[in-house]
Amino acid sequence: MSDYVIETKQLTKVYGDQTAVNAVNLHVKKGQIYGLLGRNGAGKTTIMKMILGLTSITSGEANVFGKNIKGQEKRVYPRIGAIIETPGFYPNLTGTENLEIFARLRGTAAPNAVKNALEVVGLPYKDKKLFGKYSLGMKQRLGIANAILHDPELLILDEPTNGLDPIGIAEVRNFIKDLSASRGKTILISSHILSEIQLLADDIGIIDHGVLLEESSMSELEKKNRKYILLQVSDVPKAALILERQFQQKNYSVQDDHTLRLYDTSLDMGAVNKELVVQDVTVISSGLCNDTLEDYFKRITGGEGIA
């Protein structure tokens, strides 16, 4: 029996001649929040759809609770709650009526399931407002309420904070954290918002152009992030020349007209600063820094940053 609640092996999806997901090996541990981070169109939703069996797999496999979902839907789906893309509900019904339909169809929900789920996401029970009149944030909340309605062990949430205001985002983040911490739920969450994943996830998977570039725990990732010395000077070319000639340093990068990054953190900065001053280069500041997750994302995707 696998230790992972979700495990994919060489998961691939091809649409025509375009590879949307390329040989992804994802590992979601029990009781953890796994953040799938990637730009829009990176393949996050397709991976989730394949895991849930909502779209066919071109090659590879996706196991949930150690089983392939195909043919096991009746057993596996009641243990999963999911929001994929936009939440789909009936606009002519109220939020409560919508959830009551799904609770009835699930047949396993507790008597107060609808009320409890609405309470968790902060929506009123038995409100007369129709779903068609809901704001985007309210729709998103109702989607989450539907996902947790039957108290599932695993939650698969595709960009659940889309359309929420900052307070709403913080609220959703808190209850997602709470679901994992106090109720032991396993959560797979996708987002293109780096800060969201950074604040929520225990483990992170970085995906770009359908390829899973990195998979590690958030703590490992933080350790891995490169340390460097940030040096702000009046004359960068002259400073670079001094570093190369006097200190035999070639492992540096120029950020702009006044900023340098030195990657050899063992360097004696006292001596460097002194030499720069002696050679008439003003040192504005110097100090030890760490790459942010955004820097790391940029580095491994080889492109622009992410929100």
Added chain:
Amino acid sequence: MLNLVIGELTKLKRKKITICTIIAACMFPIPVAIMVIANSYDMKNIFAMLVQLGDCFMMPLMLGMFAMIFFYMEQDLDTMKNMRLIPVPMGKWLCAKLMVIALVSVIYSVVTIFASFLIGLVVGDISGIWSNFIINVLIGILMCAALLPMIALIINQKNNYIVTGILIFIFVMLNFIFIMSITKIPAWALPFLPIAAVYRFLLPYTAVKMTIYLEEITLSGLQFAGAMLCTIFISVIFIIFGFHKKYSR
């Protein structure tokens, strides 16, 4: 199964097409009443007109529109994924949807007969009201089977309301042409004209007066059963195929 039917019925709450169907069923007898009063018709005429125009024309059209919205709803509103993730068994769900359409069909027939009773009261003739009621409920039930080709057509279309609407109209009009004419329908065409087949089978009970022409075009029990079984068989295959395609997309 009951939960599925209740769920499907709940989805229709406050839906404009539901309100339109009810209004159409209630309003349709008004022009009939005007014609009846203007021509001093009796109950037999009233009933014949309601069957011809109401049960065999208006009802299939209304039910066609209703079924179109009812079957396209899940994909239009993106709720199909919710249903799949429960998971709702495809076969049971299809049955629940068909049962709701059958229920609407029977309710429509009952409303029509109630309207004919009201018109009868206005003109002072309510003779044969109970037999008419039974015949009309029977029409409602048979019409469910007769409308299966239309449902197969709807399900196998790609949620295109205009094209499907036109196809529904053509299907109903083709049937209506054979309802209004006294031309014999060739046996091979009967499964494709099921509404006309129902009408012609029940002619002895709905016609104002059976003439020799009407007797000639009336379908025997055997002809009718053969045609309907054919219709049901072909339609069900296409319905299952189309619904499976929509469900697994």
